[in-house]
Amino acid sequence: MSDRSNSKPETGAFFARDRAWHPPAFSPGYKTSVLRSPQRALLSLDGTISEITGPVFGHSILNELDNDLIHNFARPGESAIGERIIVHGRVLDERGRPVPGVLLEFWQANAGGRYRHKKETYLAAIDPNFGGCGRAITDDEGRYAFRTIRPGAYPWPNGVNDWRPAHIHFSVFGHGFAQRLITQMYFEGDPMIWKCPIVGTIPDRQAIEQLIAPLDWGNTIPMDARAYKFDIVLRGRRSTLFENRLEGN
Amino acid sequence: MVQDLGYLKETPSQTAGPYVHIGLTPNYSEIGGVYETDLGSVMVNDKTLGERITVTGRVLDGAGAPVKDAVLEIWQADSAGLYNSPSELRGAADPNFTGWGRCPTNSADGVFRFETIKPGRVPFKDGRKMAPHITVWIVARGINIGLHTRIYFPEETAANAEDPLLARIEHKERLATLIAHKEDSVYTFDVHLQGDKETVFLDI
Numbered sequence: 374m375s376d377r378s379n380s381k382p383e384t385g386a387f388f389a390r391d392r393a394w395h396p397p398a399f400s401p402g403y404k405t406s407v408l409r410s411p412q413r414a415l416l417s418l419d420g421t422i423s424e425i426t427g428p429v430f431g432h433s434i435l436n437e438l439d440n441d442l443i444h445n446f447a448r449p450g451e452s453a454i455g456e457r458i459i460v461h462g463r464v465l466d467e468r469g470r471p472v473p474g475v476l477l478e479f480w481q482a483n484a485g486g487r488y489r490h491k492k493e494t495y496l497a498a499i500d501p502n503f504g505g506c507g508r509a510i511t512d513d514e515g516r517y518a519f520r521t522i523r524p525g526a527y528p529w530p531n532g533v534n535d536w537r538p539a540h541i542h543f544s545v546f547g548h549g550f551a552q553r554l555i556t557q558m559y560f561e562g563d564p565m566i567w568k569c570p571i572v573g574t575i576p577d578r579q580a581i582e583q584l585i586a587p588l589d590w591g592n593t594i595p596m597d598a599r600a601y602k603f604d605i606v607l608r609g610r611r612s613t614l615f616e617n618r619l620e621g622n
Numbered sequence: 623m624v625q626d627l628g629y630l631k632e633t634p635s636q637t638a639g640p641y642v643h644i645g646l647t648p649n650y651s652e653i654g655g656v657y658e659t660d661l662g663s664v665m666v667n668d669k670t671l672g673e674r675i676t677v678t679g680r681v682l683d684g685a686g687a688p689v690k691d692a693v694l695e696i697w698q699a700d701s702a703g704l705y706n707s708p709s710e711l712r713g714a715a716d717p718n719f720t721g722w723g724r725c726p727t728n729s730a731d732g733v734f735r736f737e738t739i740k741p742g743r744v745p746f747k748d749g750r751k752m753a754p755h756i757t758v759w760i761v762a763r764g765i766n767i768g769l770h771t772r773i774y775f776p777e778e779t780a781a782n783a784e785d786p787l788l789a790r791i792e793h794k795e796r797l798a799t800l801i802a803h804k805e806d807s808v809y810t811f812d813v814h815l816q817g818d819k820e821t822v823f824l825d826i
Contacts, residue, residue, distance in 0.1 A: 382708040386747075388629075390825065395635045396766035403637070405764030408684035409815050413796075415825035418787060422744050423757050424770075424826045426707035427697060428722035434661070445656050467629045480645025489653055490641045492691070492729070504656050506648045542638065542645055548709060550697045551826055553768060555761050557636040571637060574766050580634045606630045 385611035386420035387551050388467055396574035403570045404531050424551035430476045432510055439508050440519035446504030453503035455484025455522030457598040463515040467609030471515025478508045478544040486527030495527055538565035547607040558603045561587045635767035640691050647726050662724025665738045669718040672701025672739035676808045680732045684816030688732025692762035695724045703742030746786045753781035770824040773811045774801045796822050
């Protein structure tokens, strides 16, 4: 956690979260949320130093194959089965500024929709060369990229016949603990997006569209892999115009 | 018309789902050989300054059942009250303390456990000191957006009494939900997602 970005540290509090844009805690169409959603109002508080600060990870934690899910679990000389894709994009804040040096972690099912997890019982086969996890740290311009196979859709016990659209889970750190975010990326043109109760926890269609990665033909590598572009926006932070008192306290 | 502020919208949250361990704690999830260790599993080393403590507990749903597929992350100051973060401008934090930990609730009994140190006090925005606390973030299947809360310490009676965040809690009987139970150096903190004992969660 020691090597740090060269950019000037930011100390402003974060923009208040628009909780009407995010999914509400209680969304009965997604059944597990019924008993796992707080019923009391959240206690709102302008960010203190406990939330304005957050862990930052150096590139030293990364191995060479951490952002290559096709190979990071595969036996030597072999590779995961499926449609080869590159997922790339930028991490920006709400003010449109790149967020450098932030850790992203990804996880997903294999090409047949099967997760490598002991609690997973779907009958589709495990791919012996696919683990399903990866990570990357954004560069000075907020860019990240990883190589993977396109995950398959999979059924889940919610409604009688509910299937998740193809998706990749993302965990994103910012520079402050209040920016911590977990979300899911979906693929352009997938008709299952609009049937999914988890997607449907998000009330605003425009917010859902923010989670759909377009096919990026320009960055597709001929005879190798197609590309999808997925930009992520984290909470912006206020300029410390007249309130930068932290040093003096 | 007026000028456009030009702000982007924050990427909306989605649940971490039941297989969050694949991405955040792959070694715990028996996906070996990709990462050397699970990130956040160790916060201290032999040289870390401060009082060693264990923080443990469970996450319980609205029916009182333990949530066995959650992941908790904690973030805290060092023993001198400094954060190991580039945004910490008051001084250099203990280099032997990460300040950040990550732990799944165990799939068998639902228990999480952090080996850490007791944090020092840090200032509120107006300069008053907050009571020692640990910031907590919880994700799981069924939780659509990560839940923030804080752990406070029961022996800090005077500091807790003047803590600006605790003072904001209107229903005083709910303060107890943010205060751990202490036995020797072990603090137990159960998170109640819903119901009569519902933990105070924060919009911060």
